[in-house]
Amino acid sequence: MTTLHILNAAPTQTSQLSSCLRVLSAGDGIVFCGEAVQALRAGSLAAQQLQGIDPSCKLYALEEDVLARAIDAEALPVTLLDYPAFVALCVAYSRVNSWT
Amino acid sequence: MAKSVLLISRQAPWAGIGAAEALDIALAAGAFDLPLSILFMDDGVLQLLDQQQPQALEQKDLSANLQALPMFGIEQLYVAQHCLTVRGLADNPLALTAERVDDQRIQQLIRQHDYVMTL
Amino acid sequence: MKFVINVLSSSNAPATRRALRFAQAVLAAGHEIVRVFFYQDGVLTASNNLVVAQDQQDIAKQWQAFITENKLDAVVCIAAALRRGVLDQAEAQRYQREAVNLADGYQLSGLGQLHDALQQADRCISFGGE
Numbered sequence: 001m002t003t004l005h006i007l008n009a010a011p012t013q014t015s016q017l018s019s020c021l022r023v024l025s026a027g028d029g030i031v032f033c034g035e036a037v038q039a040l041r042a043g044s045l046a047a048q049q050l051q052g053i054d055p056s057c058k059l060y061a062l063e064e065d066v067l068a069r070a071i072d073a074e075a076l077p078v079t080l081l082d083y084p085a086f087v088a089l090c091v092a093y094s095r096v097n098s099w100t
Numbered sequence: 101m102a103k104s105v106l107l108i109s110r111q112a113p114w115a116g117i118g119a120a121e122a123l124d125i126a127l128a129a130g131a132f133d134l135p136l137s138i139l140f141m142d143d144g145v146l147q148l149l150d151q152q153q154p155q156a157l158e159q160k161d162l163s164a165n166l167q168a169l170p171m172f173g174i175e176q177l178y179v180a181q182h183c184l185t186v187r188g189l190a191d192n193p194l195a196l197t198a199e200r201v202d203d204q205r206i207q208q209l210i211r212q213h214d215y216v217m218t219l
Numbered sequence: 220m221k222f223v224i225n226v227l228s229s230s231n232a233p234a235t236r237r238a239l240r241f242a243q244a245v246l247a248a249g250h251e252i253v254r255v256f257f258y259q260d261g262v263l264t265a266s267n268n269l270v271v272a273q274d275q276q277d278i279a280k281q282w283q284a285f286i287t288e289n290k291l292d293a294v295v296c297i298a299a300a301l302r303r304g305v306l307d308q309a310e311a312q313r314y315q316r317e318a319v320n321l322a323d324g325y326q327l328s329g330l331g332q333l334h335d336a337l338q339q340a341d342r343c344i345s346f347g348g349e
Contacts, residue, residue, distance in 0.1 A: 003210055008234060008348055015142050019110075022182065025207045034233055034349060062237070083244035090342050091220050091250070097108075097216040100227055100234075100347035103338055121259055121299065128330035134338070215343050219227075219259075 002027045004093035008034035008100065011046040016099045021049065026056045029093055031086065032078075033062040040066070040073035050076055060089065104135040106213035112143035113162045114154060119147055122219040123165050130172025137176035138169070139209060140198065145183045150195040166196050180206060221251045221340040225333070226261035227347025230279035235264055238346035239282055246289060254292045254336035257325070259347060262300040265293070267322035279322070287324040292336075297327040 007030060011017040017039050020030065032039060039046035040061060050059065063080040066073060081089070090096050107126050111118035122144075129136035140148055147162060154161045169177065177198040184190050184200070201209065210216055222245050228234045245252055257265050264279050271277040286293040300321070301310060307321040321327060337343055 001211055003216065006344070008237075008346075019142055022203045023206045023210060025211055033237060083240045084248060086241060087244045087248050087250070090222075090344060095210075095214065095216055096342055096344045097210065097218055098225075098345040098347070099218050100345060105334075105337065117302070118259070124298065125330055125333065129334050132331055132334055134334050215337055217225075217343070217345065219345075219347075 001094040002029070004029045004031060004089055004096050006031045006033065006096060006098040007036035007039070008098075010035040010038045011044075012038065017046055017049070020099060021053065024053065024057055026054055029058045029060060029089065031060045031062065031081065031089065033065050037061050037065045037069055037071050037073075040071050040076055040078055042072045042075045047073075047076060060086075062086065102134055103214040104137070104212075105129060105215045105217060106137050106139060106209055108139045108141055108216065108218040109144040109147065110142040110218065113147045113152070114157055114159060115143065118219065119144065120160075120162055120165065123162070125217065125219070126169060126174050127165065127172050130169065130174040133173060136174055137178065137209065137213065138174065139178040139180065139201070139206065141180040141183055141206075145179050145187065145189065148179055148194040148196050148198055149189065150193050163195055169196075178206075178209065220342055221253045223253050223333070223336040223340045223343040224255045225343065225345035225347070226255060226257045226264055226282075227259040227345055228349070229260045229263035230269060230277075230282070232260070232347075232349050234346040234348060235261070235282070236276065236278050239278060239285060241344065241346070243285065252289075252291055253340045254294055254332065255286065256333045256336060257293065257295040258299050258330075258333070260303070261347065262295050262303050262305045265295045265300070265322050265325040266305050266320050268318065268320040283322050283324050293325045294328045294332045295321065295325050296330060296333075298329070300327055
């Protein structure tokens with residue numbers, strides 16, 4: 001039974017990402033939205049941390065937030081989402097943990 | 101069988117009303133006899149610190165609500181050990197009985213509940 | 220699938236717009252929204268007293284339209300609303316306040332409504348912070 005974690009704050013501002021990474025289980029997913037997409041910037045410390053996570057954990061990002069902030073997420077295996085895809089993910093995972 | 105909720109409380113007690121409003125969710129679940137556990141994590145662990153003096157800030161003491169939890173049937177309280185440690189509180193007595201849990205146990209707790217609400 | 224959607228931020232927060240777009244996609248995909256629960260600063264989204272500049276998206280208005288057009292159950296936590304100054308007729312009378320500013324389509328109620336919705340639903344998602 002997998003969990004989809006939703007992050008919305010910048011990793012430079014809060015401990016959302018670091019705490020989430022500690023409590024991630026195999027097979028969980030992370031959706032980056034809002035300022036949390038900063039974690040995907042190539043060359044950032046957060047992006048480096050994300051390189052090291054369990055490969056069974058999938059990374060997703062809300063496309064509108066990536067575009068708005070000119071994020072280059074090339075280095076990471078991130079799937080960009082529109083809202084229909086976001087909804088579908090919430091159905092596919094067993095529970096949604098929204099970090100606020 | 102009723103669906104269970106794991107409430108993850110991450111706000112410091114005197115940083116605003118967030119911590120109190122998270123606790124209200126727990127008390128409401130208790131009032132309706134619903135299964136809810138609380139995990140205190142990140143700055144949320146500070147809610148459990150003993151000997152705080154909220155009256156210095158003219159604030160209502162949150163610990164009154166915390167002490168009420170078992171009376172409302174909310175007995176599964178957990179506190180993230182790592183978060184206590186990085187705050188220099190590993191050896192401090194807690195104001196409430198809460199089980200100290202490591203990251204693996206937290207992962208398990210999340211998987212064991214139907215819903216997780218992180219506030 | 221049945222969803223509970225929690226809105227925890229005011230209409231000025233990007234999270235509140237995200238919540239709306241998500242909710243719209245939930246219905247478009249044929250799923251059901253059991254309840255939209257407004258808590259913490261989310262109660263401010265239910266205010267009928269907001270003035271938004273012409274060149275900006277009026278997210279509060281859009282939320283209200285979405286709720287009424289789809290006949291959704293939109294509950295605003297009464298305790299959170301009172302302390303943030305969002306009152307309906309009954310509360311304004313009870314506390315002798317001048318403004319009745321809970322928008323049409325919303326109802327003030329307790330946290331029990333959140334738990335009631337969770338027991339009925341399959342998924343719960345919250346939008347808050349920024």
